[in-house]
Structure formats: structure tokens, C-alpha cells
Amino acid sequence: MRHIAIIGSGPAGYYxxxxxxxxxxxxxxxxxxxxxxxxxxxxxxxxxxxxxxxxGVSRRYEQTALSDNVRFVGxxxxxxxxSIEELGGFYDAVVLATGAPRDRPLDLPGDRLxxxxxxxxxxxxxxxHPEFTSLAPDLSGETAVVIGMGNVALDVARILSKTRDEFAxxxxxxxxxxxxxxxxxxxxxxxxxxxPHQIMMTPKELGELGHLSRGTPVVDPQDLPxxxxxxxxxxxxxxxxxxxxxFAGNDAKGADIxxxxxxxxxxxxxxxxxxxxxxEVERTRIEDGxxxxxxxxxxxxASLVVSCIGYRTVPVPGVPFDERAGRFANDEGxxxxxxxxxxxxxxxxxxxxxxxxxxxxxxxxxxxxxxxxGAGKAGRAGFDALAETRKLDVVTFRDWKRIEEAExxxxxxxxxxxxxxDVADMIRARG
Ligand SMILES: Cc1cc2nc3c(=O)[nH]c(=O)nc-3n(C[C@H](O)[C@H](O)[C@H](O)COP(=O)(O)OP(=O)(O)OC[C@H]3O[C@@H](n4cnc5c(N)ncnc54)[C@H](O)[C@@H]3O)c2cc1C
Numbered sequence: 001m002r003h004i005a006i007i008g009s010g011p012a013g014y015y016x017x018x019x020x021x022x023x024x025x026x027x028x029x030x031x032x033x034x035x036x037x038x039x040x041x042x043x044x045x046x047x048x049x050x051x052x053x054x055x056g057v058s059r060r061y062e063q064t065a066l067s068d069n070v071r072f073v074g075x076x077x078x079x080x081x082x083s084i085e086e087l088g089g090f091y092d093a094v095v096l097a098t099g100a101p102r103d104r105p106l107d108l109p110g111d112r113l114x115x116x117x118x119x120x121x122x123x124x125x126x127x128x129h130p131e132f133t134s135l136a137p138d139l140s141g142e143t144a145v146v147i148g149m150g151n152v153a154l155d156v157a158r159i160l161s162k163t164r165d166e167f168a169x170x171x172x173x174x175x176x177x178x179x180x181x182x183x184x185x186x187x188x189x190x191x192x193x194x195x196p197h198q199i200m201m202t203p204k205e206l207g208e209l210g211h212l213s214r215g216t217p218v219v220d221p222q223d224l225p226x227x228x229x230x231x232x233x234x235x236x237x238x239x240x241x242x243x244x245x246x247f248a249g250n251d252a253k254g255a256d257i258x259x260x261x262x263x264x265x266x267x268x269x270x271x272x273x274x275x276x277x278x279x280e281v282e283r284t285r286i287e288d289g290x291x292x293x294x295x296x297x298x299x300x301x302a303s304l305v306v307s308c309i310g311y312r313t314v315p316v317p318g319v320p321f322d323e324r325a326g327r328f329a330n331d332e333g334x335x336x337x338x339x340x341x342x343x344x345x346x347x348x349x350x351x352x353x354x355x356x357x358x359x360x361x362x363x364x365x366x367x368x369x370x371x372x373x374g375a376g377k378a379g380r381a382g383f384d385a386l387a388e389t390r391k392l393d394v395v396t397f398r399d400w401k402r403i404e405e406a407e408x409x410x411x412x413x414x415x416x417x418x419x420x421x422d423v424a425d426m427i428r429a430r431g
Pocket of ligand 1: 012013123353356
């Protein structure tokens with residue numbers, strides 16, 4: 001029998017468990033730990049609440065979760081409640097699938113001003129991550145600036161512009177819906193250092209911006225390269241750029257909320273007195289694919305700033321960490337004998353949910369080569385004994401199903417669920 005501990009119940013964690021079952025069938029026991037009492041990582045707390053079909057992927061993990069050989073061990077923080085070393089004593093392999101839940105810092109003067117948030121915090125707020133429930137962003141100003149040119153920036157801009165009606169069928173949490181209801185934002189600027197040909201936004205998400213009831217996306221036609229140059233682009237980006245070309249025909253005047261793309265614009269400082277009021281921006285030009293400053297500066301008003309410029313993994317005591325890359329130091333997922341990483345914790349914050357699947361299967365192949373038939377360790381029995389002495393309040397998958405039932409029972413009309421946004425409420429809801 002092999003005993004595997006997976007730390008993190010997001011896509012990477014569940015795909016790794018699925019791969020372990022495929023590899024060993026009945027001859028493996030897998031425990032999936034999570035610091036939250038609820039599973040599925042960013043599927044629950046990252047993927048936008050108005051993208052329910054994407055969130056639905058978690059249903060596919062249930063088949064793995066409900067296997068007799070796989071357990072969910074929620075409400076246990078590894079590195080805090082239990083150490084990596086302790087887990088190594090019980091399991092043949094410990095796999096860190098802890099994601100990259102911290103914002104990459106802006107590192108600009110003024111980035112600590114009020115109403116400046118990273119996207120992990122801001123997205124966590126509207127998606128009900130217990131850590132960010134009390135963020136309380138102030139939406140009473142006129143202009144929000146969203147820094148970044150990827151899909152997370154689009155999510156944030158779209159959510160900020162939507163009406164209550166447009167959230168029908170979504171699971172946006174009540175505190176965010178109520179705050180957005182009284183938002184006074186009239187202008188959302190998406191700020192990017194590079195140009196339209198360098199965006200990381202995908203066509204579907206960009207296309208959505210063109211169908212908002214009060215948000216109108218606008219692009220300055222002068223920012224667009226010559227149309228003939230689009231032919232050289234990879235097809236996905238070419239399609240995205242065709243959306244930007246369509247937005248260049250829009251007029252922001254009269255729009256309830258203008259969503260403006262500001263290309264070739266590098267933020268240099270955040271300005272304000274206690275709270276952010278403006279951003280100092282430098283115009284850039286592209287040289288060898290990189291944005292370089294031109295020396296021309298301007299001030300952009302900003303009552304709210306959300307930076308969407310990437311994420312970092314949180315170090316875990318005893319685990320070698322690559323500070324520069326912001327993830328665990330690893331060689332194709334191997335960290336130390338018996339210790340592995342997978343998903344965003346291995347490769348950083350890139351790719352889609354599906355990208356984590358081959359990752360999970362690859363790490364199980366490596367583990368299979370390393371651990372043979374297992375070393376006769378105690379596995380879950382060893383952990384359970386430790387959990388008992390430490391009085392850990394473990395949440396099981398069955399408990400989660402009760403929490404899930406309670407969330408759907410209290411949903412507003414048409415919504416799939418009203419999430420609990422507080423760990424204590426989640427625990428109470430398990431009954
Ligand atoms: C805002 C946003 C929107 C996105 N939208 C999409 C989308 O629409 N479509 C798409 O394909 N992809 C999307 N993605 C990407 C997708 O979410 C990721 O590819 C995927 O979630 C990464 O999986 P993971 O398992 O590595 O990490 P995560 O999903 O972050 O899971 C990590 C898990 O580890 C747990 N954990 C962390 N530390 C510990 C610890 N010390 N002890 C115990 N547990 C711990 C966390 O609680 C979490 O449950 C989005 C990402 C973001 C940030």
C-alpha cells in the first residue's frame with residue numbers, strides 16, 4: 001500500500017489524486033488536505049462568480065473525492081497545524097498543491113495607500129474567501145484603475161461594471177453584490193505597459209466586455225498596430241486583437257461606465273493622502289518585445305486600484321523556496337526525497353485549470369518511480385492519531401457536502417449558492 005498526502009484541494013490537488021487512483025487503483029490511500037473547510041481552491045475563490053460553467057468543473061472532481069481511497073482533510077493548515085516533516089513520517093509521498101495565493105507586489109511608491117488592492121485580495125473579496133471578507137473596498141469614487149493585461153484584469157473590470165441583474169445566476173457573495181449596487185464608478189481604466197499585440201487576454205473573456213449593459217469598452221485607435229501586422233499573430237491573440245479593433249469603434253461619451261484600455265502605460269507611483277487619488281504613469285514604447293519608458297509622464301485619477309500582475313506561492317517551513325520565481329524550488333516537481341509540488345506551486349501562476357491535469361499525472365509518474373510499493377508507513381492512521389492529540393477539528397468531504405447543501409438552501413433566487421464567507425459559519429453549517 002502507498003500512502004500519499006496532497007496539500008491543497010484545488011485543481012492540481014484533485015488531478016494528482018485522480019492520477020494516483022489511475023496508477024495504483026486499490027493499492028493507494030490519498031489524503032487531500034486544505035486549510036479551508038471547503039474544497040476546490042481557486043475554482044471556488046478565483047474563477048469569476050459569473051462564470052458558473054467553468055466553476056462546474058469541480059463536479060468532475062467529486063468522482064475522485066468520493067472514492068473510498070481518497071479523503072478530504074479540511075480545516076488543517078500544513079506548516080502550521082502539522083509540519084511537513086511530520087507528514088513525511090506518515091506518508092510515502094507529500095505533494096504540495098498549495099497554489100500561489102499571494103499577490104505579486106506592485107513595488108511602487110505609494111502602493112500601501114488605502115483602496116489599493118492586489119487581485120488575490122479583491123477577487124477573494126467578491127468570491128467569498130474568508131481571508132478577504134472584510135476588505136471593504138471603497139467604490140464611492142469615480143475611477144478605478146486595473147493594472148494588468150491578462151484575464152484576471154478583465155474579470156475585475158467586468159465585475160466592477162456589472163449591474164445586479166447581470167449577476168443573476170452567479171454566486172457572487174452578498175456583501176460584494178450590495179457594495180457594487182451602490183458603486184459610483186463611472187470609469188474603469190485597464191492599464192498595461194505593453195501594447196495590443198502583447199496582451200495575455202483570451203478572446204472569449206474579451207468578447208464578453210462587448211456585451212455589458214452599462215459598461216462600454218473603448219480602445220484608442222492610435223494604439224492599434226497596422227491591421228496587416230495581425231496576420232503574424234498566433235490565432236488566439238489575433239482573435240483577441242480583433243475584439244480590441246471592434247472596441248476602437250466605440251464612443252465612451254455617454255457610456256454609463258467607460259472601460260478604457262490604456263496601452264503603453266507603465267505605472268510609476270501611486271499618489272494620494274492616506275487613500276489613493278491618482279497614479280503617475282509613464283508612456284512606454286516596445287523595444288525587442290519589452291516596454292521601455294519614453295520619459296513622458298501623466299497623472300491618471302484613481303479612487304480604487306486593483307493590481308492583477310501575478311501571484312506568489314506562500315513558503316512552508318522546511319520547504320526550499322525559490323524567492324525570485326515565487327514558488328517552491330523544484331526540479332520537474334521534485335523538491336526533496338518524498339516531497340513534491342504540482343500546479344501553480346510548481347510552475348507559477350500560468351495556464352488554465354486544465355493545464356494542471358497533465359501536471360498531476362506527471363508527478364504521479366515520478367512518485368511511482370521513487371516509492372515503489374511503499375515503505376509500510378502508517379498513512380492516515382498516523383495522521384489521525386496526531387490530529388486527535390492536537391485536537392484538530394478536521395472537516396471531511398461529507399461535512400463539506402452538508403456545508404454545500406446549506407449554501408444552496410440560503411441562495412438568493414436564481415443563484416446556485418450563497419457562500420459562507422467566514423470559517424466559523426462554515427464549521428457551524430456542517431452540523
Ligand atoms: C482570479 C482568477 C481567475 C481564474 N479564472 C480561470 C478561468 O476562468 N478558467 C481557467 O481555466 N482558469 C482560471 N484561473 C486559473 C486556475 O484557477 C488555476 O489554474 C488553478 O486554480 C491552479 O490550481 P492549483 O491547484 O495549483 O491552486 P489553487 O486552485 O490555488 O489551490 C490551492 C489550494 O491549496 C490550499 N492551501 C494553500 N496553502 C495551504 C496550506 N499551507 N495547507 C493546506 N492547504 C493549503 C488552498 O486553500 C487552496 O485550496 C483563474 C485564476 C485566478 C487567480
